[in-house]
Amino acid sequence: xNSPQKPLIISFVGHSNSGKTGLITQLIPKIKEKGFRVGVxxxxxxxxxxxxxxxxxxxxxxxxxxxxxxxxxQHLALFARSRPNMGLADIAQRYFYDTDILLTxxxxxxxxxxxxxxxxxxxxxxxxxxxxxxxxIVTNEKAQWHIPHFDCNDINGxxxxxxxxxx
Numbered sequence: 001x002n003s004p005q006k007p008l009i010i011s012f013v014g015h016s017n018s019g020k021t022g023l024i025t026q027l028i029p030k031i032k033e034k035g036f037r038v039g040v041x042x043x044x045x046x047x048x049x050x051x052x053x054x055x056x057x058x059x060x061x062x063x064x065x066x067x068x069x070x071x072x073x074q075h076l077a078l079f080a081r082s083r084p085n086m087g088l089a090d091i092a093q094r095y096f097y098d099t100d101i102l103l104t105x106x107x108x109x110x111x112x113x114x115x116x117x118x119x120x121x122x123x124x125x126x127x128x129x130x131x132x133x134x135x136x137i138v139t140n141e142k143a144q145w146h147i148p149h150f151d152c153n154d155i156n157g158x159x160x161x162x163x164x165x166x167x
Contacts, residue, residue: 007039007102009092010162011110013134014117015124019152020105023117023138030159031101039099041091043106051079088112101162117152136161 012020024040031038051058051070057079061068067080078095088110096102108114108127114134118126120141128134128147136148138158150158 007037007092007096007099009088009102009104009112011088011104011107011112011114012117013106013108013114013127013131015122015127018117018119018122020117023152023155024103024105026155027103027159027162030155031163034159034163036100036163037098039096039102041088041096041102041104041107043104045106051077115158119152 012024014020021042028038028040051061057068057070057077061079067078069079070077080095083090088104088107092102104110104112108131111133114131116126116128116131116134116137116139118128118137118139118141120139126137126139126141128137128145134147136150136158137145138150138152139145140152148161150161
């Protein structure tokens with residue numbers, strides 16, 4: 001994939017409980033099968049607590065180390081302070097520079113390509129009706145769409161579109 005931006009950032013957006021996480025977890029292995037390195041960021045609206053008071057890593061972080069990392073033979077966890085107004089581009093460049101495709105869940109306000117996940121049973125209107133940065137929709141709704149649309153079970157079609165059609 002020839003992309004002027006590395007990694008390619010695609011945000012999955014939609015109303016709560018629309019299936020964004022489930023879709024992303026299905027996409028990851030399929031995109032990796034095509035040889036791409038995939039990273040994911042889940043945007044949370046409220047503060048998250050991963051480390052606990054009293055743990056050595058928490059003490060290091062509270063003492064001012066930034067970033068702090070905890071490593072095992074199977075995993076590593078990085079703790080870093082986010083700056084006010086730290087944008088997705090900053091995070092991608094700093095922590096995901098070695099990935100080809102960065103899938104995000106959320107980040108509705110960032111100016112990156114977006115794919116909406118929408119379920120027909122939702123009483124709220126699809127976001128793509130008012131957000132011009134949404135380039136495609138994944139849905140079980142059989143309506144006519146003004147943008148490319150994928151059935152929620154068409155994982156292979158969506159992966160093809162992401163890896164071949166996206167800039």
